[in-house]
Amino acid sequence: xxxxxxxxxxxxxxxxxxxxxxxxxxxxxxxxxxxxxxxxxxxxxxxxxxxxxxxxxxxxxxxxxxxxxxxxxxxxxxxxxxxxxxxxxxxxxxxxxxxxxxxxxxxxxxxxxxxxxxxxxxxxxxxxxxxxxxxxxxxxxxxxxxxxxxxxxxxxxxxxxxxxxxxxxxxxxxxxxxxxxxxxxxxxxxxxxxxxxxxxxxxxxxxxxxxxxxxxxxxxxxxxxxxxxxxxxxxxxxxxxxxxxxxxxxxxxxxxxxxxxxxxxxxxxxxxxxxxxxxxxxxxxxxxxxxxxxxxxxxxxxxxxxxxxxxxxxxxxxxxxxxxxxxxxxxxxxxxxxxxxxxxxxxxxxxxxxxxxxxxxxxxxxxxxxxxxxxxxxxxxxxxxxxxxxxxxxxxxxxxxxxxxxxxxxxxxxxxxxxxxxxxxxxxxxxxxxxxxxxxxxxxxxxxxxxxxxxxxxxxxxxxx
Ligand SMILES: [Cu+2]
Numbered sequence: 001x002x003x004x005x006x007x008x009x010x011x012x013x014x015x016x017x018x019x020x021x022x023x024x025x026x027x028x029x030x031x032x033x034x035x036x037x038x039x040x041x042x043x044x045x046x047x048x049x050x051x052x053x054x055x056x057x058x059x060x061x062x063x064x065x066x067x068x069x070x071x072x073x074x075x076x077x078x079x080x081x082x083x084x085x086x087x088x089x090x091x092x093x094x095x096x097x098x099x100x101x102x103x104x105x106x107x108x109x110x111x112x113x114x115x116x117x118x119x120x121x122x123x124x125x126x127x128x129x130x131x132x133x134x135x136x137x138x139x140x141x142x143x144x145x146x147x148x149x150x151x152x153x154x155x156x157x158x159x160x161x162x163x164x165x166x167x168x169x170x171x172x173x174x175x176x177x178x179x180x181x182x183x184x185x186x187x188x189x190x191x192x193x194x195x196x197x198x199x200x201x202x203x204x205x206x207x208x209x210x211x212x213x214x215x216x217x218x219x220x221x222x223x224x225x226x227x228x229x230x231x232x233x234x235x236x237x238x239x240x241x242x243x244x245x246x247x248x249x250x251x252x253x254x255x256x257x258x259x260x261x262x263x264x265x266x267x268x269x270x271x272x273x274x275x276x277x278x279x280x281x282x283x284x285x286x287x288x289x290x291x292x293x294x295x296x297x298x299x300x301x302x303x304x305x306x307x308x309x310x311x312x313x314x315x316x317x318x319x320x321x322x323x324x325x326x327x328x329x330x331x332x333x334x335x336x337x338x339x340x341x342x343x344x345x346x347x348x349x350x351x352x353x354x355x356x357x358x359x360x361x362x363x364x365x366x367x368x369x370x371x372x373x374x375x376x377x378x379x380x381x382x383x384x385x386x387x388x389x390x391x392x393x394x395x396x397x398x399x400x401x402x403x404x405x406x407x408x409x410x411x412x413x414x415x416x417x418x419x420x421x422x423x424x425x426x427x428x429x430x431x432x433x434x435x436x437x438x439x440x441x442x443x444x445x446x447x448x449x450x451x452x453x454x455x456x457x458x459x460x461x462x463x464x465x
Contacts, residue, residue, distance in 0.1 A: 028074060028115055028117075028153065029064070029065040029067075029072045029073065029074040029115060030065070030074065031074040031075070031076045031096055031115075031117065032062065032063050032074075032096060032102075033076075033096050033097040034060050034096060034097045034098045034102065035097055035098075037058050037082060037083045037098065037233075037234060037238070038058065038240065039055060039056065039057055039058050039059065039240040039407065040056070040059070040060035040061070041055070041407060042054065042055050042061070042405075043060070043061040043063065043105065045105075047066045048066060048071060048107065048110065049107040049109075049110065049189075049191065050193050051105065051107050051189035051190075051193050052189065052193055052197060052198070052201065053105060053201075054103065054105060054187050054201040054202065054203045054253070055200065055201065055202050055203070055407060056102075056103045056185060056202075056203050056204065056232065057202055057203070057204040057231055057232050057234075057239065057240055057242065057394070058204070058231070058232045058233075058234045058238075058239060058240055059098065059100060059102065059103060059185070059204070059232050060098075060102050060103065061102055061103045061104070061105050062075070062096065062101075062102035062103065062104050062105075067113070069111065070111045070112070070113050070157075071106055071110050071111070071112050071113070072113045072114075072115065073104060073112070073113070073114045073115070074114075074115045074117070075095045075096060075101060075102075075114060075115070075116045075117070075126065075184075076095060076096050076116075076117045076119055077093070077094075077095055077116065077117070077118050077119060077120050077124050077126075077148075077170075077182065078093070078094070078095070078096075078097075078119035078120060079091065079092070079093055079094075079119075079120065079121075080092055080093065080094040080097055080098055080099050080181075082094065082098060082099045082181065082233050083234075083238070084209075084211075084228065084230065084233065084234060084235055084238060084375070085234060085235050085236070085237060085238025085239075085375055086237075086238060087373075087374075087375055088238075088373050088374055088375050089216065089373065090181075090209065090211055090216055090217070090218065090233075091216045091217045092180050092181035092218070092233065093120060093177060093180035093181055093182050094181050094182060094233075095182070095184055098233075099180075099181030099182065099183075099233050100181065100183045100184050100185065100205050100207070100232055100233055101168070101182070101183065101184030102184060103184065103185040103186065103187065103203060104168070104184065104185070104186045104187070105186075105187045105189065106160045106186075106187075106188050106189070107160070107163075107188065107189045107190075107191060108160060108161070108162070108163040108188055108189065108190055108191040109159065109160070109161075109191055110159065110160045110188075111157070111158075111159050112156075112157065112158060112159070112160055113155060113156070113157045114126070114155070114156045114157070115153055115154075115155055116148060116153065116154050116155075116156065117152075117153040118148045118149065118150055118151065118152055118153070118154075119150075119151070120150060120177075121150060122150060122173060122176075123141070123147035123148055123149050123150060123172060123173070124141075124147065124148050124170045124172060124173070124177060124182070125139045125140070125141045125145060125147055125148055125154075125170055125171050125172045126139045126156065126168050126169070126170060126171075127139035127140060127168065127169055127170065127171035128156070128158075128166065128168050128186065129166055129167040129168060129169060129186075129255075129277075129297070130164070130165075130166040130167065130186075130277050130278075130299065131158070131160070131161075131162070131166055131186075131188075132161040132162050133158035133159075133161075134158060137156050137157065137158045138171075139156065139170075139171050140171045140172075141170075141171055141172025141173075142172070147172050160188045162188065162279060163188045163189060163190040163191070163195075163279075163280075164187075164188055164275055164277075164278075164279045164280065164299075165185075165186075165187060165203070165253045165255065165275055165277070165299040165300075165301050166185075166186035166187070166188065166255075166299065167183060167184065167185060167186060167205065167255040167257060167299065168183065168184045168185075168186055169182060169183040169184070169257055170182050175220065175221075176220045178257055179209070179210075179218050179219075179220040179221075179222065180218060180220060181207065181209070181218070181233055183205055183207075183255075183257045184205075185203050185204070185205055185253075185255060187201075187203060187253070196274065196280065197249075198248075198249040198250060198251040198303065199244070199245070199248035199249050199250065199404070200242075200244050200248050200249075200250050200251070201250075201251045201253070202242050202250070202251070202252045202253070203252075203253040203254075203255075204231045204232040204253075204254060204255075205231070205232055205233075205254075205255045205256070205257055206229075206230070206231065206254060206255065206256045206257065206258050206262050206294065206316075206392065207228075207229070207230045207231070207232070207233050207257070207258060208226035208228065208229050208230075208258040208259060208260070209226060209227070209228040209230070209233075210222035210225060210226045210227055210228070211227065211228055211325065211374075212227075212325075213325050213370065213371045213373075213374035214371035214372055214373055214374060215373070216373060223259060224259060224260070226258075226259070227324070227325040228324060228325055228391065229258070229262075229316065229320075229321040229322075229391040229392045230391065230392060231392055231394060235324055235375065235390055235391050235392070236315075236322070236380055236387075236389050236390050236391060236392070236393035236394060237379060237380030237381075237387070237389075237390075239393065239394040240394065240409070241311075241394055241395040241396070241397045241409055242314065242394065242395070242396045242397070243397045243399070243402060243406070243407050243408065243409060243410060244306045244396065244397070244398055244399070244402065245306070245398075245399060245400075245401075245402040245403070245404060245406075246306060246307070246309055246398055246399060246400045246402075247305060247306065247307060248305070248306045249303065249304075249305055249306075250303065250304055250305075250306050250396075251274070251301055251302070251303045252271075252301070252302050252303075252314075253275070253299065253300070253301045253302075254294050254299065254300050254301075254302075255294075255298075255299045256294040256295065256296055256297065256298050256299075257296075257297070258296065259296065260296065260318075261293050261294065261295045261296060262293070262294050262316040262318065262321065262392065263291045263292070263293045263294075263316060263317040263318065264291065264292055264293075264294055264300075264302075264314075264315070264316055264317070264392075265290060265291040265313075265314070265315055265316070265317040266290055266291075266302075266304070266312065266314050266396065267290075267312040267313045267314065267396075268308050268310060268312040268396075268398075269290075269304045269305075269306065269307065269308060269312065269396075270288040270289065270290055270304060271288070271289060271290070271292070271302040271303060271304035272286040272287065272288060272289070272302065272303055272304070273286065273289070273292055273300055273301070273302055274286065274301050274302065274303045275299070275300065275301030276298070276299065276300060276301075277297070277298050277299045280301075289302075291317055306396070306398045307398075308398060309398050309399065309400060309413065310397075310398055310413045310415075311382075311395050311396075311397055311412060311413040312395065312396040312397075312398065313389075313393065313395060313396075314393070314394050314395065314396045315389065315392055315393040315394070316391070316392035316393075320391075321391050321392045322378070322389045322390055322391045322392055322393045323377050323378050323389075323390045323391055324374075324375040324376065324377050324378065324390035324391060325374055325375065325377065334359060375390065376390070377390060378390040380393075382412065383412040383413075397409070397410060397413065399413075
């Protein structure tokens, strides 16, 4: 990666040498690249109006060049290799070395000029999702601009009028380009850095991919049957924790460019939705929640005071979305006793294993061999064993002695003695049970015929995520 220091020194040198003309740019701004999927520290603004920078989960913010009061960014659309989690890489399309692209941070009222170089094998465009801008800067191929041909650079320029939470993505061959990971986050900070100030401001996009175990490239025609669900093109256990100091005011901003909605759930704290795609919510309109649904194309900002110490799960509440590729499309074997069969099969196939007759948790413990370049369907080693999660899952770590501005992982929470669920070792008499079959149900008018229906989806897949 081009370090920020090199970038700014270079930019300053260029300005000093008079290489940047007074009107517009005589040269392209440098395009910083990122080759890591780790969360980068917040990018403190070196010039321009002050603001409180965000932290992009498993991502970074794009440095800019200041040119006569205009913030100039350079995005390069290109094929990238993204580590989805340790043990799995994917061939995606993205911007400046990664997918998603870098977060762009500007301040309300900033004039912004974005150079977009297309290094993809096909044409593209960039739509600045949610922004108020001149129609011709809206990035819709064919409707508001010609497409950006492969190998060409286009310039977008507008004033970031409305503060809030935004996204960017192509608007031309969207089905392919978004399935390949082309998207990025955008934050327009308020002019007054004290407005709705928080101590930590995390941002990320929701993603879905369909990548066959053992392969590297997403299937682009998949409409609903995705097998990998992520935060910023990472899946658990590859998603970094959100580390905060106790009593920090925390904001988490989420953008959804997947094909379905995601009910995002936080443990141990209540939050309020303080921002949507349309701006900040009116304080009188807010109510407390522990789960908020983020629909397709929407952005949500949630806020809370991190009062309670611990390692708190933070995840999508659709259970298929906290599971990786191998867990989808397996038959239900619960309650099927194959012990006798297994012995017979084992004589023929020594490695044969019964899958999931007592649920699928056992399969995590077995650490079954899996194909190259895929991930266990669920896992992630916690202090008490496997977390049995995948996909859209991470941990909010609230610590008393985490220093202000320190995002380093403090390790696992050390629970005070007597505060962890424990095994009951006393007598276990039979519990009381309600034996009434129907309670106070009304009698059916006609008795149903005594027919048992066995419905099975012929594809073996669940098509309702
Ligand atoms: Cu989800």
